[in-house]
Amino acid sequence: xxxxxxxxxxxxxxxxxxxxxxxxxxxxxxxxxxxxxxxxxxxxxxxxxxxxxxxxxxxxxxxxxxxxxxxxxxxxxxxxxxxxxxxxxxxxxxxxxxxxxxxxxxxxxxxxxxxxxxxxxxxxxxxxxxxx
Amino acid sequence: xxxxxxxxxxxxxxxxxxxxxxxxxxxxxxxxxxxxxxxxxxxxxxxxxxxxxxxxxxxxxxxxxxxxxxxxxxxxxxxxxxxxxxxxxxxxxxxxxxxxxx
Numbered sequence: 001x002x003x004x005x006x007x008x009x010x011x012x013x014x015x016x017x018x019x020x021x022x023x024x025x026x027x028x029x030x031x032x033x034x035x036x037x038x039x040x041x042x043x044x045x046x047x048x049x050x051x052x053x054x055x056x057x058x059x060x061x062x063x064x065x066x067x068x069x070x071x072x073x074x075x076x077x078x079x080x081x082x083x084x085x086x087x088x089x090x091x092x093x094x095x096x097x098x099x100x101x102x103x104x105x106x107x108x109x110x111x112x113x114x115x116x117x118x119x120x121x122x123x124x125x126x127x128x129x130x131x132x
Numbered sequence: 133x134x135x136x137x138x139x140x141x142x143x144x145x146x147x148x149x150x151x152x153x154x155x156x157x158x159x160x161x162x163x164x165x166x167x168x169x170x171x172x173x174x175x176x177x178x179x180x181x182x183x184x185x186x187x188x189x190x191x192x193x194x195x196x197x198x199x200x201x202x203x204x205x206x207x208x209x210x211x212x213x214x215x216x217x218x219x220x221x222x223x224x225x226x227x228x229x230x231x232x233x234x
Binding site: 012034037038041045088092093095097098100101103104107 | 154185191195199202219226228
């Protein structure tokens with residue numbers, strides 16, 4: 001299933017609803033959707049807040065092996081895989097406030113890829129059906 | 133006016149969050165906590181028993197106001213948790229410092 005939207009305030013809400021409909025139609029287990037819903041919402045909100053993107057296209061795929069979401073946007077490239085990880089060993093009172101969204105994406109998914117070419121950025125999110 | 137219910141008991145007040153904490157709800161939660169700063173409650177609890185989604189913006193609001201309340205020698209803590217909220221707080225390292233049973 002593929003869908004697209006202009007990048008604006010409601011982007012994350014709109015496309016997470018599409019994920020919900022896709023999950024209902026495919027009877028996808030709730031633990032997979034829980035993780036993918038959070039990861040997708042965080043990534044799309046970053047696009048809205050920081051990328052200057054105008055368009056985002058999202059494709060949802062599901063089979064016995066995994067749930068996959070492919071997100072393409074025409075904004076400024078930002079490789080989330082290169083982002084400095086949140087250090088949970090730092091005492092809570094001194095913890096940096098930023099970076100939690102990307103931390104959640106990486107922790108909640110089994111595999112993430114990112115590439116940028118010809119003015120389009122592509123992130124692929126994978127949650128394996130056998131993961132907890 | 134925010135969409136949250138409250139349960140006040142002595143020096144404590146519990147804010148009931150019965151919906152997703154997405155970007156919009158995170159803003160509403162911040163407004164709620166700003167108004168709580170003006171009250172005399174010593175401890176503010178956020179009840180997440182019916183909340184199954186917390187975005188990073190919501191976590192940032194909770195962390196920011198946890199620090200503000202602490203500086204004022206007051207407390208902002210999480211009371212009840214849904215299994216989903218529990219998972220989010222655990223993987224972001226918030227649980228140990230914020231969760232206390234009412």
